[in-house]
Amino acid sequence: xxxxxxxxxxxxxxxxxxDAVLTCDHLIRAVGQNVSGKPAVDLGNxxxxxxxxxxxxxxxxxxxxxxxxDPARGFPAWIREVVAWRRVQAQSxxxxxxxxxxxxxxxxxxxxxxAAGVHVVGDIxxxxxxxxxxxxxxxxxxxxxxxxxxxxxxxxxxxxxxFLKSRQGGVGISPHAPYTVxxxxxxxxxxxxxQRHVPLxxxxxxxxxxxxxLRSHSxxxxxxxxxxxxxxxxxxxxxxxxxxxxKILAQGHRALVIHxxxxxxxxxxxxxxxxxxxSVVYCPRTHAYFRHSRYPLVELLAKEVNVALGTDSRASxxxxxxxxxxxxxxxxxxxISLDAILRMGTVNGADALGLSxxxxxxxxxxxxxxxxxxxxxxxxxxxxxxxxARSQVRSVLAPK
Ligand SMILES: [Zn+2]
Numbered sequence: 001x002x003x004x005x006x007x008x009x010x011x012x013x014x015x016x017x018x019d020a021v022l023t024c025d026h027l028i029r030a031v032g033q034n035v036s037g038k039p040a041v042d043l044g045n046x047x048x049x050x051x052x053x054x055x056x057x058x059x060x061x062x063x064x065x066x067x068x069x070d071p072a073r074g075f076p077a078w079i080r081e082v083v084a085w086r087r088v089q090a091q092s093x094x095x096x097x098x099x100x101x102x103x104x105x106x107x108x109x110x111x112x113x114x115a116a117g118v119h120v121v122g123d124i125x126x127x128x129x130x131x132x133x134x135x136x137x138x139x140x141x142x143x144x145x146x147x148x149x150x151x152x153x154x155x156x157x158x159x160x161x162x163f164l165k166s167r168q169g170g171v172g173i174s175p176h177a178p179y180t181v182x183x184x185x186x187x188x189x190x191x192x193x194x195q196r197h198v199p200l201x202x203x204x205x206x207x208x209x210x211x212x213x214l215r216s217h218s219x220x221x222x223x224x225x226x227x228x229x230x231x232x233x234x235x236x237x238x239x240x241x242x243x244x245x246x247k248i249l250a251q252g253h254r255a256l257v258i259h260x261x262x263x264x265x266x267x268x269x270x271x272x273x274x275x276x277x278x279s280v281v282y283c284p285r286t287h288a289y290f291r292h293s294r295y296p297l298v299e300l301l302a303k304e305v306n307v308a309l310g311t312d313s314r315a316s317x318x319x320x321x322x323x324x325x326x327x328x329x330x331x332x333x334x335x336i337s338l339d340a341i342l343r344m345g346t347v348n349g350a351d352a353l354g355l356s357x358x359x360x361x362x363x364x365x366x367x368x369x370x371x372x373x374x375x376x377x378x379x380x381x382x383x384x385x386x387x388x389a390r391s392q393v394r395s396v397l398a399p400k
Contacts, residue, residue, distance in 0.1 A: 001025045003040035004397075007374060008047040008382050011361035012347050016382045022048055024367035031361050043371060047386050049342065050360050051119030051137075051368035051396045052322045053349025056201065056258050056281045056310025058124045059109030059139065060102045064314040071290050075207035076220035078290070082315060083228065102127065106139075109320055113137045116321040117370030117393035122201060122256065122281070122310065122353055124174050137396075140353050141167070142174035142201045145181060145189065148225065149232045153185045160189055164196050172353075177203040178245060179213055179221045182235035186248050193252030199354060200255040201281075205242045205262040207292070214240050242267050250274045256281050256352050258310070260300075261292045268296065272303040279306040279352035282344070284328045286312035297333055301340060308349040323393050330387050338383035369397040 003023040010016050011031055021040045023030040034040050069081035089098060106123075113121055114137055123139040126146070143163040145156050160173045175181040175189050181202075193200045205211070212219035217238045225231035246267060249255035257263075257271065260280045271278045280300055287295055300307050309329070311320045326345045330338060350359030357365045375390040385391065 001029060001036045003030075003034035003036040003038070004048060004369075005040040005042045006046050006048045006371075007044070008385070009361060010047055010049040010342060010382075010386065012050055012342055013360040013362060018382070022361065022369075024369070026367055027357075028361055028363055028365050028367050030363060045374050045376065046394065047372045047374055047382070047391075048361070049117075049370050049372060049386070050346045050358070050365075051370045051398060052117050052326075052345045053120045053122075053308065053353070053355075053359055054113060054118045054137075054311055054320070054322045055122040055256060055279075055308035055349040055352050056124070056283060056312060057109065057113075057121050057320060058126075058313035058315070059106045059113075059121060059320075060124075060126060061105065061313035061315045062109030062112065062320065063101070063105040067289055067317060068315045074209065074220060075290050076209050076224045078316065079221075080224055085315075099127075109314075110137060110139070112320045113322075114396055115393075116319075116323050117372070117396045118320075118322050119368035119370075119396060119398060120349065120353065120355065120358060122172075122349070124201065138170065140170045140172065140355075142172040142199075144174045144176055145185070146176040148180055148182055148230050148235045150182050150184065150234045151232075153182060153188075156181075156185060157188050157192075160192060164192070164198060172199040172201060174201040177206065177210065178236065178242075179210055179225065180230075182232065183237075183240065183244070183248070186245070187251075190248050190252040190255075193255070197253045199352075200249055200252045201258055202245070202249060202255065203258045204245055204249075204260060205257070205267070206259040207290070208262065211242070211262055214242070243270060246270050246274075246278065250277050252277070254278070254352075254354055256308070259283060259287070261287055261295060263296055263300075265299065268299055268303055268305060271300075272305050275304065275306060279308055279348070281308045281310045281352065282329075283310045283312040283317070284325045284332065285318070286310075286316040288328070288332075289316050297329070298335060301336065306348050306351050307344055308352040309344045327387060327389070338381070338387050342383065342386070367398070371395050371397060
C-alpha cells in the first residue's frame, strides 16, 4: 500500500481536494487520508485524476500518421477510402503478415493511449485474432459485425456468438452501423447482448448520408453499397428512422450509441428515458474532421444523457490522446463546465461500459490514476488549472 500527495485530487464524483493524499494498492484505500502506515510520496505540483476512459476507438487502425482521405468529400467517400485501403492491404500481404501488422498497430495504439493517461479503451476489433491486451490500458473489446446482405445474417450472428464463447470478461458486440448491419440481425444481436450481459456499440446517426439511406434507400451510401455489391433492399425497410434502431439497442444489456451527431430532440428524449441502458459516445475531433453540423452536446447534457468521449481511430483523428479531446470540448463548448468535461472523459465512460469500479476516485475503486503536471499559477476553480494548455498528463499509475 502506498500513499501519494498531490497539489490537487480530482475524485470526479466528489469535489476536488487541495494538497491532499490518496492511499492505494491495486484498489483505492482512502481518499484524503494516508492509511499506509508510512510517509506519503510527494508528487509535487500535480493533479491526480482517475485514469481516463476512451469509450470508442479502433486501435487496429493506429498505423496512420495522419487521417485518411479528404473530409471535404464527405463521410461515404471516407468509408470508400477505408475499404480501398483494406483491400490493398489484403492483396499485398499474406494473412499472417496482415495479422502481424494489425497486432503491431494495436500495440502502438495501446502505448499511445497509456501515455495519454488512458486506462480503458472501448476498442472495436474487426477480427478475432486480436492480441492479448497489455496491463495498461485495458481494452474492452467489441467484436465488429459487418455485412448488410440478409443472406449473411446467420454466418455473422455465429461470429458474434463464437466470439463471446471464446473470451471472458471485458467484451461486447459492435453491430457496425445501419448501412452495414440489417435490422433483423441487429435485433438478434440485441437479444444476444441481453442474454450474455454484454454491451453493444453501434455507429448511429453519424452522417446526413446515413439518414438519407434510411429515409429513401438512396444517396451517396446507396451508390457506394451498390458499387461494392453490398446493398440489399431487404436489410431494412425504406423510411425507417434512427429511433427504431435506438428501440432495438435498448433491448440489449446496455448499448453505446457511437457518435449520434445527428440525433433529433425526440431521439435524445428516448435515450434520456432509457438512461440505464443507453449512453452516447461523442468523438469530438473526428466529428470536427468531417465538418458535421454542430454536435448536440448541450442538449444531450441538459437532458442528463450519459455522454462519454472517444477518439475513434487515427484514420479520422490526428492522435489517440483523450486529453486532447477533452481540451477540444472545453474550447468548442465554453458554456459546458470543466467538471462535466472531466466526467465525460472518466466516470461517464465507465458507466457507458458498465465498469462500476473505474472512472472516479473513491474507496474500493480500482486504482487507475492519471498524474497531470500543473502550471505554477493559482486559479479559483482548480479545473481551470487542470485544463490549462500548459498542463500535461505525465503518467498513468495502475498498480496490479
Ligand atoms: Zn468508430
